[in-house]
Amino acid sequence: MEHLELFFKSIFVDNMVFATFLGMCSYLAVSKKVSTAVGLGAAVIFVMAITVPLNWLLDTYILKDGALVWLGEEYASYDLSFLSFIMFIATIATMVQLVEIIVEKFSPSLYNSLGIFLPLIAVNCAILGGSLFMQSREIQSVGLAFNYGVSSGIGWFLAILAIAAIREKIRYSNVPGPLRGLGITFIITGLMAIGFMSFGGMLTGGEEEAVEEKTAQVETIEEAKNLANNELEIKE
Template sequence: MEHIELFFKSIFIDNMVFATFLGMCSYLAVSKKVSTAVGLGAAVIFVMAITVPLNWLLDQYILKEGALAWLGAEYASYDLSFLSFIMFIATIATMVQLVEIVVEKFSPALYNSLGIFLPLIAVNCAILGGSLFMQSREIASFGLALNYGVSSGIGWFLAILAIAAIREKIRYSNVPAPLRGLGITFIITGLMAIGFMSFGGMLTGGDDAPKKEKETAQTEQVVPAEENALVENTKEINE
């Protein structure tokens, strides 16, 4: 259940684009065509699916306070968390370089269409944000870290795919001159973000229900106890 909840929450509720507005540079620049948006989105999913779990391992076994205890008791007090940014970015840059080599080898057309934005995945704040959110949310296991990386990548992929499809259509629409280009794109992005916010009740509602049931049960237990105490006090007064 925890894996399913994290998967859907990362895609719809905590979407990298619509909830935190990360990765907007690539999102706006490469979303003019669906074909290029699909290619970049797939590359982002691949990079996040690898870098988030790898960075989780780095954080758990090297960077966080006490992570080096596996080397011996004398290393248990070491805290290398100040190296998080450097290590995370190094991991991301390595994976992006691998993706660039693979895309150039097997799809030269996609490589040329993505241009400079393919190597710029290395500095895409959505990629780094995935690793930092993983660290701040204290994800407990490697499986959850892999789940979070894949689902966050899918969320970013859906966002850029949706805006690319819309931008291809609005080319033939009568958009007012001051709003053409990035203006209408930002407006549509804001409306899509509002739409994605509506998914918030999909998981939070289920979490609140058990709490309400528990509170109701506790209230039902307290009320009879108060009634019994009142009856006993009344009897003592009458006597």
């Protein structure tokens, strides 16, 4: 249940583009054609699926305070969390180079159409944001970290695919002159963000019910305690 909830919340409610507006440079620049958007979106999913769990392992067993205890008790006080940014970016850059080699080998046309934006995935704030959000959420297992990486990548993929499909259609629409280009793209992005935010109520209802249930249990316990105290007072 935890995996499923994290998967859908990362795609729809906490979408990298529509909730936090990360990765907007590539989102706006490579969304003119659906074919190009699909290629870049798939590359982002691949990179995030690998880098988020790798960075979770780095953070859990090397970087955070006390993570080096597995080397011995004398290392238990070491805190290397100040190296988080450097290590995370190094992992991301390595994976991006791997993706670049694979795309160039198997799809030269896609490699040429992506141009400079393929190597720029290394400095795409959505990719780094996935690892940093994973760290701040205090995800407890590598499986959940992999889940979060894949679902966050899928969320970014859906965002760039949707805007690319819309931008292909509005080329033939009568858009007012001042809004053509990035103007209408920003407006559409805002409207889609509102649409994605509407999923929040659907996916957080269970949490509210759980809180209400716990509150009711606490109230029942309090009533039982008060009743017991009253009985003791009567006996005295």
